[in-house]
Structures are given as C-alpha cells and as structure tokens.
Amino acid sequence: MAAIVLALGVLEIAYGERMAINGGQGWDGQAYTQWALDFPHQVVAHGLTQYYAQRVLPSAAIYYASRALGVAPTVRHAILAFQLLDLAMLVASALLYAHLATRVMKWRAPATWAGFAALFLCFANARHALYYPTLTDPTAFFLGMLLAWGYLARKPLAVWLAAAAGAWTWPAMPTIAMAMLVAPRPREPVRPLAWPRTVRWTSIALAAGGTALVLLVARAYYVAPVPDIGCDKFAAWVLRDWLVVTVPLVAAMLGVGGYLLAAQPRAWNVVAYVRGLDWKRTAAAIAGCVAIVGARAWWVGQVGTQGEGPTFRNQILCEHGNAMLRGPIWGPVHEVVYFGPIVIVAIFAWRRIAELAAEWGPAIVLALAMVLAFATGSQARQWIHLFPLLVAVAIAATETRWTRTLAIAFGAACLAWSKLWFHIGWDSVHTWFDSPDQRYYMHLGQWASDASYLWHLGAALVTAVPIAVLSWRWWRR
Numbered sequence: 001m002a003a004i005v006l007a008l009g010v011l012e013i014a015y016g017e018r019m020a021i022n023g024g025q026g027w028d029g030q031a032y033t034q035w036a037l038d039f040p041h042q043v044v045a046h047g048l049t050q051y052y053a054q055r056v057l058p059s060a061a062i063y064y065a066s067r068a069l070g071v072a073p074t075v076r077h078a079i080l081a082f083q084l085l086d087l088a089m090l091v092a093s094a095l096l097y098a099h100l101a102t103r104v105m106k107w108r109a110p111a112t113w114a115g116f117a118a119l120f121l122c123f124a125n126a127r128h129a130l131y132y133p134t135l136t137d138p139t140a141f142f143l144g145m146l147l148a149w150g151y152l153a154r155k156p157l158a159v160w161l162a163a164a165a166g167a168w169t170w171p172a173m174p175t176i177a178m179a180m181l182v183a184p185r186p187r188e189p190v191r192p193l194a195w196p197r198t199v200r201w202t203s204i205a206l207a208a209g210g211t212a213l214v215l216l217v218a219r220a221y222y223v224a225p226v227p228d229i230g231c232d233k234f235a236a237w238v239l240r241d242w243l244v245v246t247v248p249l250v251a252a253m254l255g256v257g258g259y260l261l262a263a264q265p266r267a268w269n270v271v272a273y274v275r276g277l278d279w280k281r282t283a284a285a286i287a288g289c290v291a292i293v294g295a296r297a298w299w300v301g302q303v304g305t306q307g308e309g310p311t312f313r314n315q316i317l318c319e320h321g322n323a324m325l326r327g328p329i330w331g332p333v334h335e336v337v338y339f340g341p342i343v344i345v346a347i348f349a350w351r352r353i354a355e356l357a358a359e360w361g362p363a364i365v366l367a368l369a370m371v372l373a374f375a376t377g378s379q380a381r382q383w384i385h386l387f388p389l390l391v392a393v394a395i396a397a398t399e400t401r402w403t404r405t406l407a408i409a410f411g412a413a414c415l416a417w418s419k420l421w422f423h424i425g426w427d428s429v430h431t432w433f434d435s436p437d438q439r440y441y442m443h444l445g446q447w448a449s450d451a452s453y454l455w456h457l458g459a460a461l462v463t464a465v466p467i468a469v470l471s472w473r474w475w476r477r
Contacts, residue, residue: 001098001116002095002098004120005091005093005094005120006091009086009087009090010087016130016131017131019132020427021427024076024134026134029082031052032134032135033079033082036078036081036082038063039056039059039064044303046306047305048303048304048305048309050304050309051310052304053300053304054168054171057136058082058136065081066078079134082133085138085139086133086139089139090120093120094119096146096149097115097119097388099149101115104152104153107395107396107399108399110402110403110406110407111395114395114410114411117407117415118339118341118391118395118410119145122338122414122418123337123339123443124137137384139169140169140170140384140385141385141387143385144162144385144388146158146161147159147162147163147385148392150180151180151184152360154187156281159184160285160292163178163181163288163292164295167292168299172382172383173385174292174293176370179363179366181285182285182286182363183361184363185361185364186273186360187276188276189266190273191272192264192269193265193268195268199263199264200263203259203262204259204263207255207259208255211251211258214373214376215247215250218250218321219325221317221322222238231322234318234322234326237322238326239326239327239328242328246325249328249329253329253372254373257350257372260350260354261369264355264365266355266358267362319377319379320374320382323377323446326378326445327453330378330448332460333453333457334380334443334446334448335375335380337442337445337460338381338444339387340418341413341417342414344463344464344467345394345398348467348468348471349394349471353397356393364389364393367386370386371383377445378444378445379445380445406470417463422439423439426439433449438452
C-alpha cells in the first residue's frame with residue numbers, strides 16, 4: 001500500500017498538474033510558503049493572527065529542514081519541499097492504515113483494500129494534495145490517521161502526539177484528540193443501558209433540539225452575514241427559491257443522523273464506562289491535555305500579535321451556515337466529490353456505524369457527531385482530520401460484506417471520483433463560476449456553480465444506486 005501511494009505521488013510530482021495561481025502558491029498557500037522561506041522573521045518576529053499561529057508546524061518543519069540541508073530559500077524550492085512533505089505524510093498514513101487494518105482490526109483482505117481505495121483514491125488525496133501542495137491538509141490527514149490508529153490500537157502516546165502536533169497544524173484537531181485521550185476505547189464494550197424508552201425519547205429530544213439550534217444559527221448568518229470577511233457572497237449564493245427543499249433535507253440529515261448516534265443504549269451507560277477507566281491513565285491524560293492547552297496558549301500569546309483572524313463565532317459559523325443552505329443536499333454531494341463513494345457507503349451503513357461507535361466509546365460518538373455537522377456543509381476540506389476515522393468505522397461496519405469483486409468495483413468507482421483522469425487546466429483567475437476557474441472550484445463545494453452541482457449530483461446518484469441495492473441486501477440478511 002505504501003509503495004502504491006509512493007509511486008503515484010512520484011508520478012504526480014514529476015508529471016502531474018500543479019496549482020498555477022500566484023506562482024504555484026495558491027491563496028492560503030502564499031502565507032505557508034512565506035513562513036517556510038523565513039520562519040523566524042515572518043512568524044516569530046513579525047507575528048501572525050491568533051488563528052494562523054495554530055497552523056505553522058508544516059512551514060516550520062520545511063524551513064528548518066531546508067536550513068539543515070543548505071537548500072536555497074526560493075519559492076520554487078519551498079513548493080517542492082511541500083510536495084515532498086505531503087507525499088511523506090501520505091506514505092506514512094498508508095503504513096499506519098495497513099497496520100490498523102491487518103493487525104489491529106484484523107479485517108479480511110477485500111475490506112482492507114476497499115478502505116485503502118477510500119482513503120487514497122479520493123480527490124482529496126489522490127489529486128488535490130499534490131495539485132495544491134502548499135496547504136496543511138495532507139499533514140492534518142496524517143495526524144487524523146495517527147489519531148484513528150492510536151485510539152483503535154489503544155496507543156495513548158500516539159493520540160497525544162496527534163493532539164500536540166495538531167495544536168500547531170489544524171485548530172480543529174486537538175479538541176477531538178483530547179476527548180479520545182481522556183475517554184479511551186474500552187477493553188470490552190459496556191452493557192447497554194436497560195431503559196430503552198428513556199433513551200429513545202431523550203435521543204429524539206436531543207436530535208430535534210440540536211437540529212433546530214443548528215438551523216437557527218444558519219438562518220441568523222444567512223439573514224445577517226458577518227461583514228468584511230467575504231461571508232456576504234456565500235449568503236448571496238444561497239439558492240433562495242430552493243430553501244423550501246434545502247432546509248427540510250438538512251433537518252432530516254441532522255435529525256435522523258443525530259438520533260441514530262444518540263439512540264444507542266450502550267452509549268448512555270456512562271457509569272459502567274467510567275468504572276472501566278484506569279484512573280492513573282486518566283489523570284496522566286488530563287495532565288497531557290493541560291500541557292498541550294498551556295503550550296498552545298503561550299505560543300499564541302507570543303506569536304498571535306496581529307489580531308484574532310478567523311474565529312469560530314465570526315467566520316467559521318457564518319461560512320458553514322451558508323454552505324449548509326447553499327442548495328438541496330449540496331453538502332453531501334460535495335462530500336462525495338471530495339472524499340469519494342465511501343461517503344455514500346457511510347450514509348447507508350449509518351445505523352450500524354452508530355452501533356459500532358457506541359461499542360468503541362463516547363469519543364467516537366462525539367467524533368461522528370462532528371462529522372455529521374461538518375457534512376451538512378460543503379467544504380469537505382474542513383474535516384479531513386476526521387476522514388480516516390470515518391473510513392475506519394465505515395469499513396468495520398461493513399467488513400463481512402466485502403468480496404474481492406465488490407472491492408475491485410469500489411476501487412474503480414473511487415478512481416473515477418478521484419479525477420486523476422481530469423485535466424483542470426487553470427492558470428489565471430477570471431470568475432468563480434466560469435471556466436476554466438470552475439474546473440477547479442467545482443470540487444470545493446461552496447464555490448461550485450449550479451451546473452457543476454447538477455453534474456455531480458447525477459454522478460452521485462448513479463454511484464449510490466448499486467450501493468443502495470447492496471446495502472438493502474446486506475441488512476436483510
């Protein structure tokens with residue numbers, strides 16, 4: 001598996017297309033590239049916003065590695081260094097996945113290869129990672145794989161390392177990593193709580209209340225988008241005439257998905273779970289979390305001297321709320337565009353995934369709730385750190401159903417969705433919704449045009465039909 005990822009990556013670096021905007025740096029990538037060229041001055045001396053102070057680790061690694069090797073600090077060399085770092089992260093992820101699948105989870109070969117195809121033959125990793133290399137996404141993906149491996153293999157040090165590195169790479173990473181550290185995978189699944197009616201009605205109330213809250217927040221940012229951060233354009237792009245369809249579909253996705261996660265009697269037996277914890281390890285985990293939070297706070301205080309930057313309340317919620325309302329099932333369609341058909345498999349297997357999450361522990365339930373919340377929007381990049389975990393639980397939920405033929409067919413579908421065959425051909429900025437710009441933007445959900453969305457919706461439905469038929473046969477047995 002690692003050899004396949006390495007070979008594919010080398011071919012892409014040597015012969016593949018590359019982001020041509022701003023000399024190959026892209027947009028956010030301009031900042032990461034400049035930090036990699038002169039980290040002490042650009043980051044430490046000049047300072048960053050508090051948000052970007054938490055995304056400097058890949059640039060720091062490239063800067064100090066380049067200095068140690070005597071590489072001249074040029075944009076061209078920095079972009080090549082990002083490519084090599086990204087490829088190393090993907091190869092390391094393949095190694096971790098291979099060990100997770102074959103040694104930890106002990107999946108059969110067809111299921112193992114299906115998971116490999118899902119992870120490494122999606123647009124996110126097979127195409128975008130090295131097409132736009134000056135981002136932190138591949139590092140976040142690797143840390144997400146380290147997190148999934150560490151949690152499922154019961155390796156708390158790996159979980160802690162993912163949390164620590166994530167604190168300086170991907171701001172959303174530490175929260176779920178620290179939850180996994182404090183609430184590890186139980187040695188044996190706890191007993192289901194013997195109050196089925198209480199669990200059912202409480203779960204209905206939680207799912208309904210949570211869905212209503214999310215929709216109210218989305219509506220607030222749609223009616224009054226945050227000024228001066230570009231969020232007004234996202235509100236303007238919402239298909240207003242289709243809200244009567246979009247809103248009920250979002251409500252159904254959040255309500256049903258949230259209810260299935262919550263309505264697991266095993267997940268409510270908190271007393272039994274807590275009794276099974278090793279209190280010495282729990283105390284050590286809490287101390288480790290405090291160390292990460294303290295170190296990050298100190299670093300942000302030292303470097304984050306240029307204001308807050310993007311914040312969860314002002315920008316993240318505004319962008320995500322308007323992405324959620326963009327159009328009917330706009331979010332799920334573009335999750336498939338970016339992450340491939342494993343998203344469809346997860347949708348049809350969600351009930352079994354929810355059962356498995358309850359067996360694996362409360363941290364997995366929390367992580368999947370986060371996936372559900374992210375997936376209602378259309379910026380799939382935002383949860384790439386959770387993608388390895390989703391693949392792991394989706395394959396585990398369907399492991400006995402995979403055959404060699406199905407795995408090969410699924411791999412072919414992943415390859416088709418990867419867009420390795422697709423020539424983007426974009427080298428100058430025109431407008432978001434016109435070609436050639438749209439040949440890139442259509443993969444990023446919120447920036448997709450209506451026409452691109454319809455094409456991808458049709459392709460997603462065609463992909464979903466055989467998966468739906470197979471799922472119906474699987475769960476009847």
